[in-house]
Amino acid sequence: MCRSCQTNASMVRSGDGFGCSCAEHSVPAGIGACRSCNATAVVSADGTSCVPRRCQVVAGKFVCRKCPNDFVSVTQNFDGSPMKEVQCVKCARGYKAQGNICVRCEACTCNKDQVVVRGLCVAKSFVNNRPKYEEIVLHPTTLLDVVKYEYLCVQNDTRACRFLANECVNNFYTIDVAGPCRLWLQPKLTLPLALPQLTVDVKTYDRNTGVILPHGKDTVFISVALHTSDGGFKYLRETKHKALSCYLPIAIKIGTDFSFDCEINLSEVSLSKLNGTLVPYLHADEPKSLPVSLIKPDGHNVQRGTWPTSQFGRYYIVHNAVSVTANITNTIYLRTLTFKLRIERDKYSLGGLRVRIDIEAQYDKTLRIESEVITTLRVQHEMPGAGLFRALEIWASVLGVLSLLYAMVQYRSVVRRGGLYLAALPILCGAVADMLFFSIWLSILHAMAAELSTFGLTLPPSKQEEKMIKAFIYTAVSLKLVKAAWVNWNQCRCDIFFLDWSEYNSPWKDAPVSDNSSNWKICSLAKEWSVMQTKRRVSPGYVIPLALVILRIMDPWYSHFPASDGYRWGITALAWWSSYIAVLLSRWLKDRFLGSPASVLPNTCSGVGISLLVFQEEYHAHYVHGRNDQSKELRSTMVGQQASCRIVCSPQLRAVYKQLSTSETAGHLGLNETKQTVLSKFFAAFFERALDGLSWVASERTILERLFDIELTTREAGTTSTLLYDDNEPSCFAVTWWGEEWTLCTLDAMIFSCVYIAANDVLLAAVITLTLWQIMKFLRELFGERNLNQNIDLET
Template identity: 55%
Template sequence: MLAVFGYLFIIFEVRSFELPACNRSEYLEPSLMSCQACPTNVSMVASIDGFSCTCDEHSVPAGISRCRPCNATEVISVDGSTCVPRKCQNNSGRVVCRKCPNDYISVTQNFDGSATKEVLCVKCARGFKAQNNVCVRCEGCACARGDAAVGGACVPKRFLSDRPKQDDSRIHPAALQDVLKHEYRCINGDILACRLLAGECVRNFYMTELAGPCRLWIQPKISTPKGLPKLLIDPTSNDFKPGEFIIRKGKNSLLLVVADYTSDGGFKVIESPNERLYQCSLPLYIQIGTDFMLDCDMNITKWSQIDQNSTFAPYLNMDGVLKPLPVVVRTPSDQYIQRGSWSSTYFRRYFLVHNFLLTSSNATGTVYLREMLVRLRIERDKHQSGSLRLFVSVEVRYASKSPLAQSVTTTLSVQHEMPSAGIFRGLEIWGGVLGTLLSLYAIVQWRGEMRRGGLHFSFVPLMAGSVSDALYFAAWFSTLHALAAEAGTLGMTLPLSKAEERVIRAFVYSAVSLKALKIAWVNWKQCRCDIFFLDWSEYNTPLKDGNIQTNDGSWRLTTLAREWSRLQTKRRAPPGYTVTLALLSLQVMSPWQGYLPQSKGYRWAVASIAWISSYVLLLGVRWALDRVAGAPYAVLPRVCRATDLSLLVFQEEYYAHYVHGRNEDTKDLRLMAGPLAMCRVVMAPQLRIVYQQLSTPGIDDLGNIDARRVVLTRLLAAFFERALDGLNWVASERTVAERLLDVEVSEREAGTTSVLLYDPEDTAPSCMGVTWWGEEWSLGTFDTMLFGCIMLATDDPLLAAFVTIVVWQIMKQIRQWFGNRNQRIKTNVDETLYNK
C-alpha cells in the first residue's frame, strides 16, 4: 500500500525540474544547479553545451583559463592556436588588408604545422579550383584539346558547334552554360543530368527554341536519351484524353496529390494535405461541385528555401492509382504556352519560384506562382447510365516579383463546370406553356378593362404581371424537376451549371422587376379611384330658397371613412406570418438541405417551397377562420347600414362597386337586399358624365360648396331607387367565366341603361376588389418573388425575410397615406380621423 501511495505521489505531486537559463558570459555548474560567471577580461564565454567556458570568437588560448583576442589585422590559424597577421597598409589613417584573389586560398600554417609569419595566398594546382578556401578538383579546368570548359565540365567543341545557336537573349550566358553541360551529359547517359535539364526546361516555360533547354524533347531528329524524363502526358487508349476519367456512382470527393522532383534528382510523392509545403499548395481534397479559393501571403525568401529549385507534377488519386493531370501554363506576360514544336500541350510539371539572372543588367529577377487554378468539367457519360465523365486540368499563372517587394500573394482555387441539369429544356416547356396561357389571360384582362373605360396603357402592367408570373414559376418548376431528376438518377446531386445559375437569376430578377411594375400600377389606380358616400338621410331633404338643409352627420361619414381606410391595406395572408412560418420550415428542413449541393439555384427552389407552402397554409387557415368567425370585410356592410350610408367606389371610368346602406323598409321604395346590396355597376356613359360634373370640386350656382355633393347624393339615390326616367338599370348575374376571370365577357344592355352585376353565392362586397384584399395574387406573388430574389442573391434566408418585411411595411405606409389622401379629396372628410 505504501508503494502504491508513493507511486501516486510521484505521478501527481512531483514536477519536472527546469534548468536555469544562463547568459553568454555564464556557465551552468551541475553540482550547484546554478549559473557561474566565466573569468572576466580574458575573452572567455560559455561553451556550446553551456557547462564550461571557452575562448570567445576571434580569440586564441593564452594559458589556463585565459584567452587573448586577435586584433583587426590578424586572423586565427586553422588549428585555432595562433593569431596570424595579414599584409595590411595604412593609408591616411585607414588600414587596408590584402584579400586573396578568386583562384587562391589563404594559408596560415606551414607543412610542419607551425604558424606562418603572415597569411599567404597560394594558387590551386592545375585541375583544382578554390571553393570555401579549399582546393577541390575541377572537372573542366583541365580539358583536352578538342574540348571546352562549359559550366565546370569538359564539353566537346564539335557538340557546341553542331548545336543550334541562341538567337535572342532570353537565357543568361551563365545559365546557358549549365544547360549545355546537362544536355551533353544527358545524351551520354547521365540520368541525373537529364533530370536537372528537365527542371531547366520547366523553369523556362517549356521554351520552343531549339537552342533552349528543351531541345532534347522538341527536336525530332535527335534520338531520345535513356532516362530522359517525360514532360508531356502520353495520350491514353480507348478514347480517353489526358485528364479524363470516369467517376463511379456515389463518389463525391477527389484527392489531388503532387510529386516533388527535387533539384538533386530526387523524387517523392506528397499525398496527405497535412504534409503540403505551404497552405496554398497541393495535396488537396475537392468536394465535387464546391468551388474553392484561398489566398496566401508568402515571404519570397522563405518560399525559395521551401522550393529549392524543385519542379512539381499534379496527380489524381483514383482509388489508390495515381493519374497524371495536364498542366496549363500562363507566363508573366499573361500568355498561354503554345504548342509550337511540342507534340501536344498536355504538360506535366510546374514550378513555384525561379530566381534568374537578367541578360540586360545582370541583376536577379524572380518569377513566382501567382495562381493555381484547378478546373473540373463534368459531363454525363452517354455509354454508362448513372456515370459521369470527369475532365481535370491544372492551370498555373506566373507573375514577376518587384525588386522592392519582400512578400507576394499566391492563390489556390477550384472551379467547376457542371453538366446541364435540364433547366434550359424545362424553361422551354414551362415557359412556353405558362407564357402562352398567362399572356392570353393578360389580353383578356386588358380587353375587359377597355370595356370598363380603362386606359390603353393598362396593357403594359397587365402583360408585365403575367410575364412575371410565367418567368418565375417556369424557373421554379424547371429547377424542382431538375433537382428531383438529379436525386433519382445519380448517387449524388450535382450543382447546377454556371450558365443555368445565371439564367435562373436572370429569370427571377426580371420577374421581380416586372411584378414591381404591376404592383406600382395597381396601387396607383387604387389611390386615384373616385369614392362617394351616399347619405340616404339627405334623399328627401327639400331645397328651399337655394339653401341646402343638412343634418349633422359627420360622425357617420367619419365612421364609414375610417372603416374603408382600414380595409385599404388588409391582406388575406399577411407577410409577417408567412415569413415566420417560412423560416421555421427552412429550419425544420435544414438536415435535409445538408445533402443538397452548394448551388444557389437549388437552395432558392427549396426556399420558395417553404415560402409558398407557408403562404398556402395561412390562406387555408384564413379561409377556415372566415367561415367560423366571419371575414374582416363583413363589417363594412354592417357599418353602411348602421350609418345609413352607401358606398360607391369606381374601379374604372364606367365600372364601380356599390355597397347598399339604406336601412328603411319603405314599401313605396325598391328594397335592395341579398346579393344586389353588394354589386358591381356597369354605368351608362350619360350617368358617368353627370357624376363627373357634379363631383368636380368648386362653388356652384347655388353659392354653397356642398351643393354639388347634395345634388349628386339625391341623383344617385334616385338612380338606385329606380326613381329617374332615362337613367335606369337592370340587374344581371355574372357568369362562371366572368367570376373566374374577373372580366365581363357577355354583351348586356347598351344606351342609357346601366347594369348591376351580382354574384348569387358571394357574400363579400365587390368593392374589396379595389383594395389589397382583391389584389392578393399580385401581392402574394410579389412577396414570394422578392423573398426568392434576395435569397438567390445573398443565400441568407434571414436577410431575405427582413427585406421582405421592410418592403411590405414601406408599401403599406405609402399606400395608406396616398389612399387616405385620395379619400380625403374625393369625400371631403376631415383628415384628423385617420390619426385616431
C-alpha cells in the first residue's frame, strides 16, 4: 500500500520514493512532521534548525543581507549549535569561496615564473611562446581553457588531451595554429603520448582498397566509439534496435537505400551521449576506422591544407558555440549524416564484393531557444552494373530483328489488302513497343538469376540501369498506345453488309418477297455483332485479381531481393504473365468442352438466314455464310470451311463497288433504293454468280498465313476474286478485339507494370488498368455502334 506525504506538515516524497522528507526550506519538527522557516531565515548546514538573517525594512519590504563573493555564510558554531544570526566570514589567505565552502586556491601557490590560467599555474614561457590566436570563433573563456588543457596535455594528461580533441573537432578542425588543434598542426612539437588521433590512418583503411565481403554476405556493420570531454570512452559494437536510427552503430544491407529523420531535444543533450565526439568504425574482426568528410554550416568543406591527410576521423552531433562578436549562443548540430557505399566486384576473390565507404557529415546551426532539431541519416549506394546492358544488347538485337521482320511482313500484307500507307507508323510502333518491353523484361530476369548464382545474393542494378529500365517501359507504353489507338480507329471505319437471302430467293416458287420481314433478323444479327466487337479472349477482370494473389504469395520470396524498382517491375511483370497464361489456358479448356463464343455468330447467321460481309481493307473482306438448306431451290454455294472465309476482291469487283457506292450511280440505273441496299444486292448477286464477267475461286491459306495472320501468296488478279478459307474461327473477328488480343493484352501488361513502377502501389496499378480498360471499351462500343448504324439500312 502507498500513501501520500503530509503536505500540511511541509513534507515531500524522498528521493528513493520509499519515504517522506522535509521540503526545501524546512526543518524537522518531531516524528513525521516538519516546519517551514521564515522568509528571513535560512536552514542551518546540518538541516536541523532555522537561522535568521540580518534583515531590515526598506520601503515596506524586508531586505536581507547577502554575503560578498569572497565570504561564506556560517550558520553553526564550532560545537554544532545554531547561531543566533547568520554570519558572513571571509576565507583565509590562500582560499576562495566556492559553493559556500572555502577551498584552497591553486593560483595562490603559483611561482614567480608562472601565470594563472583558469585556476591553473602555467609557465609564462609556455604562454609567451604560444602563437597569437587570429580567429574570432572561440570565446575568450573557451580560449583560456584551451591554453590550460593544452599545457596539461603536454604533460600527458589524458583528460586534457581528450578535451583538446573535442574542441578541435567542434571547431571543424581549424587550421589556426593558436587554436585548439595546435598540437596536431605543428609537427615540430613533441606530440604527447595521450594525444588522440584525429585523422584516419591510411594503413588501417585505404579508400582505394575498401573492404571485401565474403560470398553470400550482404550486410555491413558500422559501429562507433564515443569520446567525451572528461576522458570517457565507450565502444558500441551492436545495434540495440532493429529499427532505423540516426545514430551509430547501424547495420546497412547492401543495395538498400534509405533515409531516416530523428528529433533531438536540445534540453536533454547535456544528459545524453550527444555532447561528445564520435569515431565510426567498420565492424569486423579488426575494427577499421572510417573517414568522415565534414561540411560546415556555411556549405563549405573543412580546410585541409595543413593536415597530413584529408580523411578526418571524428565528428560530433550537437555543439553549443558562443559568438564573440555577438552576445548570443548558437547551437551547431549534425543535419545530415550520409553513408555512400560504392560496391564493386572483386576480381581476386571468388564471388566476393569490394565495398568502399565514404561518410559525409553536413552541419547546420540554430538558436538555443529552439527546443528540437532534426538529424537525418541517409544511406546511398553506387552499385555496379548488373549486366543489363550486355543482356539487353543480346535480347534487343534478337527481338528487334524478329519484330522488324514481322512488322515488314505485316505492312506488306496491309498494302496488298488495300490499306493505307500510313499504317506503317502504328505497325512499327507496336513492333518496337513489344521489342522494348520483352527485351528489358528478359534482361532483368537474366540478371537476377546470374547475380544470385555468382555472389550468393542479388544486387540491385546501378542508377544508370534503373533509369534505362524506366525509359524503356515508358517508351514502350507510349508506342503501344499509338498502336492500340490505330487498331480501334481502323475497326470503327470498316464497311459492314447484311445479306438477307430471303429478299433475293423466295422459299416457295413464285411467292412474293417482303422487304420489311427481315428487319428483325438484321437487328438480331447486328446486335450479336456489336457484342462481339469488344469481347476479349482473356478479360483483364480475371487477370488482375489473379496477378494480385500471385504477388501476395510471392511476398516472402520477394523480400529476399533488394529494393530495386527494376527488379520489382520484373517480378510484377512475371506475376502478370503467369496469371494471364493461367486464365488463357482455363479459357481454352472451357471453350474446348463447352464451346467457344466465336461460334455464336455463325450459328446466328444460319438461324436468321442472313450472311455477314465485313470489309477490313479495300481489297480484303470477311464473309460469314448465312444461307440454310430449308428450300430445295435455294442453292447453298458456301458449305464446310467456305462458310467462314476471307475474300480477296479483284480490282474489277472493287471498281464496280465504288461506282455503286455513290448515289448518282443508283439514279442512273433507275433504282429507287438506297446506296446500302444497292450494294447489298450487288454482293448477293456476286455470291450467286449472277454478275456477268465476275467469278471467284476457293483457295486454302498457308500455315504461315494462318499462324501470323499475314498475306504471303500473291493471289490472282484481273476479274477473279479469291475466297481464302482455313479451319480456324470466322475470320471476321480480325476487325474486333477478339482478333487483336495480342495488342490488347500487351497493352494491359505495360500499363499495369508502368503504373506500378511509377507509384510503387500494386492496388493503384490494378485500379488504373481496369479503369483504362473500361474507358477504352466504352469508346470502342460507342464508335462501333455509330459505324454499325451508318452501315445498316432498315425500312421502317
